[in-house]
Amino acid sequence: MEQKSAMKKQGWEIEAIGITYKISTKKREHPFKIFTKKQEINQEPKQQVTNLEEASLGARHVLKDVYCKAKPWEILAIVGPSGAGKSSLLEVLAGKLTPQSGSIFVNQNPINKAQFKKASGYVTQKDTLFPLLTVEETLMFSAKLRLRLPQDQLSSEVKFLMHELGLDHVAMTRVGDDRVRGISGGERRRVSIGVDVIHDPEVLILDEPTSGLDSTSALQIIDMLKLMAETRGRTIILSIHQPGFRIVKLFNSVLLMANGSVLHHGTVDQLGVNLRTMGMQLPLHANVVEFALESIDTVQQQRKVLQQETQPQLLSSSTTKSRQKKVEVGESRSGKFTLQQLFQQSKVVDEESIDFGFDFPLGFANSRLQETLILTHRFSKNIFRTKELFACRTIQMLISGLVLGSIFYNLKDDLTGAEERGSAWSTCLGNAWLVQKICLEKKDMERMVSGGMW
Numbered sequence: 001m002e003q004k005s006a007m008k009k010q011g012w013e014i015e016a017i018g019i020t021y022k023i024s025t026k027k028r029e030h031p032f033k034i035f036t037k038k039q040e041i042n043q044e045p046k047q048q049v050t051n052l053e054e055a056s057l058g059a060r061h062v063l064k065d066v067y068c069k070a071k072p073w074e075i076l077a078i079v080g081p082s083g084a085g086k087s088s089l090l091e092v093l094a095g096k097l098t099p100q101s102g103s104i105f106v107n108q109n110p111i112n113k114a115q116f117k118k119a120s121g122y123v124t125q126k127d128t129l130f131p132l133l134t135v136e137e138t139l140m141f142s143a144k145l146r147l148r149l150p151q152d153q154l155s156s157e158v159k160f161l162m163h164e165l166g167l168d169h170v171a172m173t174r175v176g177d178d179r180v181r182g183i184s185g186g187e188r189r190r191v192s193i194g195v196d197v198i199h200d201p202e203v204l205i206l207d208e209p210t211s212g213l214d215s216t217s218a219l220q221i222i223d224m225l226k227l228m229a230e231t232r233g234r235t236i237i238l239s240i241h242q243p244g245f246r247i248v249k250l251f252n253s254v255l256l257m258a259n260g261s262v263l264h265h266g267t268v269d270q271l272g273v274n275l276r277t278m279g280m281q282l283p284l285h286a287n288v289v290e291f292a293l294e295s296i297d298t299v300q301q302q303r304k305v306l307q308q309e310t311q312p313q314l315l316s317s318s319t320t321k322s323r324q325k326k327v328e329v330g331e332s333r334s335g336k337f338t339l340q341q342l343f344q345q346s347k348v349v350d351e352e353s354i355d356f357g358f359d360f361p362l363g364f365a366n367s368r369l370q371e372t373l374i375l376t377h378r379f380s381k382n383i384f385r386t387k388e389l390f391a392c393r394t395i396q397m398l399i400s401g402l403v404l405g406s407i408f409y410n411l412k413d414d415l416t417g418a419e420e421r422g423s424a425w426s427t428c429l430g431n432a433w434l435v436q437k438i439c440l441e442k443k444d445m446e447r448m449v450s451g452g453m454w
């Protein structure tokens with residue numbers, strides 16, 4: 001018990017070692033291959049794939065031997081140009097992507113994916129919220145799905161969270177979206193964060209929480225996250241594009257990435273020192289992160305030169321050696337695996353991982369029946385929200401049903417009749433307004449299932 005509370009106080013330190021993630025870029029066969037067949041016959045016969053390098057053709061490295069560490073009470077910001085691999089790394093850390101190799105440790109213990117999903121929150125780049133629900137209702141449904149508490153306690157949790165997120169003044173306002181007028185973009189981002197922090201996660205992973213926001217709203221969000229880290233010992237990992245000067249000051253450490261590799265991992269001050277060591281002239285009062293992003297090509301070139309200068313003799317086996325070294329680090333810290341075991345495993349430790357004694361329950365907050373009832377309640381609220389619109393849609397559906405019914409009336413029981421029945425079905429489904437609503441539910445369900453809420 002004492003150990004548990006000590007761990008809770010200590011917070012969660014996340015360490016990712018040697019993360020490599022590749023995607024297949026093999027071209028799919030042309031669906032109408034018949035048209036390209038002739039061309040292929042005239043071509044030179046393809047050379048046989050003989051070596052490993054050629055075999056890996058068609059695979060693209062999204063993450064290359066990435067190392068990163070995020071500490072509790074701190075914010076780790078992942079920065080880099082578009083396509084650097086920031087989102088992919090966050091997805092790996094959140095347990096949504098499984099890399100081909102690498103290990104993730106929580107407080108120096110191999111990660112338990114299922115437990116981690118429950119104890120962490122992952123906020124995606126895109127808001128998946130129900131536009132017709134109010135802010136309070138949105139957070140309440142998330143609370144009902146995540147927490148096993150009586151109604152009055154749920155209400156006070158939601159009220160407390162809204163206060164923390166600075167959403168009190170819009171509690172009764174609809175969330176809205178591009179079509180339905182609702183709260184502002186910054187407030188919507190805060191609601192999205194609220195949906196994923198209602199269960200008070202130890203680790204919060206956010207993919208571009210400030211995207212599309214003006215500098216003041218962006219600063220407000222990072223300020224709020226900083227408060228969460230500093231007052232509750234949470235570990236915050238986020239990706240961000242072009243952070244402003246005042247935002248950069250709130251980061252405890254920065255992970256600078258380009259082309260799937262880490263160029264810098266440390267404080268902003270260390271980044272400035274490294275840039276100067278590389279011979280770059282930082283303008284006075286410059287935003288170091290912005291400067292590094294603007295001169296990313298030079299940083300990459302300098303890094304390559306430095307690597308070649310410091311380890312010329314190791315070039316042929318540098319990747320293997322560095323991985324070996326990192327695995328050694330993992331082994332010595334965790335003390336649970338031998339070097340050989342980890343090296344052979346060479347993938348995220350998952351099923352065999354150790355339950356490291358945190359008090360996040362593995363079960364679900366509700367039974368299946370309760371979950372179904374909560375979701376049905378939300379679905380019906382969403383549908384009946386605008387009664388006039390609902391009435392219009394119902395009449396519209398009845399009329400289109402009658403029209404379609406008259407077109408496809410009296411179908412025969414032969415092949416033509418079967419074809420016509422098929423097209424009747426697809427026309428009906430294509431027009432169904434309910435299908436759109438179900439699609440929104442589906443997106444939200446995917447998010448909840450992958451977040452371990454179900």
Ligand SMILES: Nc1ncnc2c1ncn2[C@@H]1O[C@H](COP(=O)(O)OP(=O)(O)OP(=O)(O)O)[C@@H](O)[C@H]1O
Pocket residue numbers: 023062080081082083084085086087088089
């Ligand atoms: N499923 C996929 N299929 C094809 N390419 C992918 C896939 N996932 C990632 N990539 C590629 O991997 C690279 C890294 O993608 P990622 O989304 O992680 O970058 P990012 O740094 O988050 O970019 P951005 O800042 O633009 O969101 C990109 O070049 C992207 O095109």
